[in-house]
Amino acid sequence: MVSPRTWRNLRRELRGSALAKIGIVLVLAIILVAVFAPFLAPYDPYQQDLGNSQVPPLGFSTTENETRSEMVNGSIEVVEEEVTVNATLAHPLGTDALGRDMLSRTIYGARTSLLVGVFGTMLAVLIGVTVGLTAGYYGGRVDDGLMRMSDIMLAFPSLVLAIALIGLFGGVTIRIPDPFVVLGLAPEMPPNIVLPGTVVLVVALVNWVWFARVARGEALSLRNEEYVKAARALGASDGSIVARHILPNSITPILVLATIQVAAIILLESSLSYLGFSGANLSWGLDIAQGRDYLASAWWIASIPGVAIVFAVIGVNLVGDWLRDALDPGIEGEGGV
């Protein structure tokens, strides 16, 4: 499946490309942050502290003029007073409008993005590759049916379709116990990982078509190869021919496409969360939406999670470019959000 030649190409491409190295570092960093979130986050990301709301990040202490009425010598006077909100080491990235620690929320947000990105892509690959290989291998009516269906699917912009499906079916979330908390390693952290189940399903439903098209193309070109004909002549079943000969040869383009799709799905998830459709209560997109209302007084609430998204997506895109350049599967970077 992964030949020594493939490894050599990957290594060679990596050696020559600083961007690929940056991409790998970014992706590894995000994965580590997501996995070890309970140890890295200084606070429970849900824990509110209204007395400490809108604390600015380090280096951005704010000073504001605040007016209040006061009784001075029996009459009411309006007193203007400078109020300084100091940044504090306790909250290096500040706090949001409810006093929740931004650093902790950003760290935990990586889990949501990554889970949706990875599970959503895996589900899309599963559906798409199954349908695509079937259509490409059998051809004929099955194939025609699939192509018409994918035309119709593609007529809906994926974000619009995702909004429609999720808005109508509602945002169902799945709670997975956090193993670190269960084991008592990080007792003060939230006990569950909240996976927005509908979002995973929906992003897979709107993205499987791309995988189906690639898998179909590979199957179409491979089914007439001599060795496939030979296997058929020897009486191998369709299932084993697909599994042994066609699937392994389709891996490369699907891997590259999947990487690109992880980035697209992370962006899609953040958009859905921003619009309030995901049902998740901890997501970079959701924090941006909440920070939107405090742009004038607390710019960091909307800004910081966005920076996290950009780094995550840049990392995945760079890894995708690296794989594409090294493996050259001959697909364009199609299939965006």
Added chain:
Amino acid sequence: MDEILRVRDLKTRFFTEEGQVNAVESVSFDVRDGEIFGIVGESGSGKSVTALSVIDLIESPGRVTGGEVWYRNADLADEFREKRSEAVDGDFVDLRRLPKGVRRSLRGPSFSMVFQDPMSSLNPSITVGEQIAEAVEVQRRARANPRSTRSRTQGYGLGKYLVDSIVPGREYTSTESKERAIELLEQVGIPDPEARAEEYPHQFSGGMLQRAMIAQALAGEPDILVADEPTTALDVTIQAQILNLLRDLQREQDMSIIMITHDLGVIARMCDRVGVMYAGQIVERGTLGDIFENPVHPYTEGLLGSIPDLEDPSPRLSPIEGNVPSLLDSEMGGRCYFADRCPNAMEACLNSIPEYDTDSGEVVGDGANAEAVHTARCVLATREFDAAEALGDDYFGDRAEASDPETPDDAAEQEVVSDA
């Protein structure tokens, strides 16, 4: 006959990730008025790069790093005699020492080129007639306003391109140049040229397309036409037609042709004088007769041995064993590059070999013997083979090892780079 081009000690390097590739290593040759000079060699020997270096079309990561390209042009010589005396020698100018803009302006009226694969050498999305008309138009504008290189462009930039693509009738070419393009198509033997001028390259057959390519190269009425494997991509029956066409045109227009090929048959049929290239060097040059009847260099002999001789069918051809070396600077030692494949390699071959005049046995250098007719980079030009000094068969290691199976990719890329 006078020379129109004197190339001296030309060096072209490619700076790749694997290291420096010496694609052209100290190449010298002359091209005379109205002759066809052939450069023959295996693929990867640097013959195409030599031609591209002469007409200044080498691109990054490649660069011409040394040598002189003297071109006879009295007007240019007068223009630069005062300004750049070092670049002028009599009626000759050294192209490498002229400003880039001047060098560029020589493409078309002085030098032009016919490429190997006509299908990829014409723009697929522009009509054939338009592409030839462009070549005519550049020269027309240059003649109308010889001082300004800008007039050739006429402010043709991105904005202009966008406007031209939207507004019909606003094109770079003029009616005049389009008419001339049709004449040129007729001249190279394309039937119904007016209709064919409106067609796109994919509507042409390979042979017709190569004719169109030649028409395009002739548009500027060049002094020197470089033909880089002009028939390799064509059917055998078409090959002869194209060669005849080139020969006829060369006589009609009294131009010189540099014919680059790996095919000794083409050389024998077309050329007046020949240079044999191996590993970036011209290892032997002389008249057609010198090379075919009196070769000195064992490589030349080997090449001749690898074509069947119809008049004297010997039982077997004798191909040259081994492969063209990689040309990587780090792997090129100071020796004759052919020594590892040479049946007559001697101890003297382990030094780097200069060009010798085969008649006098003297070194051809700056000034001295520069006009030598028949030269070879081989010690056999100065002395006889001496079996006592011969290097053993296994001196350079096992020959099979030379083609390292570990790095087929590298070798393939190398070839592409050095043949670009």
Added chain:
Amino acid sequence: MSFARFIIKRSLQGIFVVWGVVTVVFLLRFSTPGDPITFIAPLDASPELRQRIAEELGLNQPLYVQYFDYLTGLLTGDMGYSYISGTEAATRIFARVPATVELAVAATVVAIVISIPLGVISATRRHEPADYAATTFSLAGISTPNFWLGIMLVLVFAVQLNFLPTSRRPVGIVQAVEVLVLSGNYAGIVLWLQHITLPAITLGTYFTALVTRLTRSGMLDELGKSYVDAARAKGLPETLVRYKHALRNTLIPVITVLGLQLGTLIGGAVITEAVFAWPGLGTLVINSINTRDWPLIQGCLIVIGSSFVFVNIAVDALYAYVNPQVVYD
């Protein structure tokens, strides 16, 4: 096959796809949980009232009758009535179309005007600072969620610098131009420009970045091809070699990718509209989903889906027009 037949064939295929879109959208309503009556009727409505509402809206008919009614309605431009406001769905939807078209066109224009020169510069000055700047920009551009970019633009240009409005759409371009032509007053145009600038940049950035990337890599490919050497060898000036020869062939595949990315443009428009309170189809579809206003949801999805299909056909036609090698099949 001739160009005209190609277009006719593609249009027929398009109509088939649109019919599929209509059917899928229609079925969507019946596969989602929740009886629409609960959203329409008052909370304390009696069973009789519910029954009456269902009859009025034809919701008690068998599925195929409702489907047939809906299809025949669509052919006459009738998309039913909004459950919430009672107004004609088609009127509401088409009133929103100009705003979205305006935004999408403005973003596309911004993207094309910036990206193609940027891609060309990047390719022709490879490994120079301009190239690094352009590639960094395009990488960041395709990796930035556009709603966040929009908010950051609002933060900088509206909140901090107080230089542009946080948007909404006080005037459409058609009205603004009308005013200019009739009275010579250009205030409307200025107002329009002020309000559309940030949304257009927000929506256009992804495309600018994408097309810059495509143009750069396409130009690099083309400049390495043999016909470019041939064009140089025949004496063509570099500007012609680049723009007339290489760029033309670069843009042909770019057109295809742009067609494939139209869905992204429309999806991006939906969320951009939400960020800037832009009264287009996007905000309408989001509101309708939140209120389960089925006639509006269906209408919006059908309008978006079918315009997508037909714009794609237009892109195919353009592709066939600029590429002489195209085989109509």
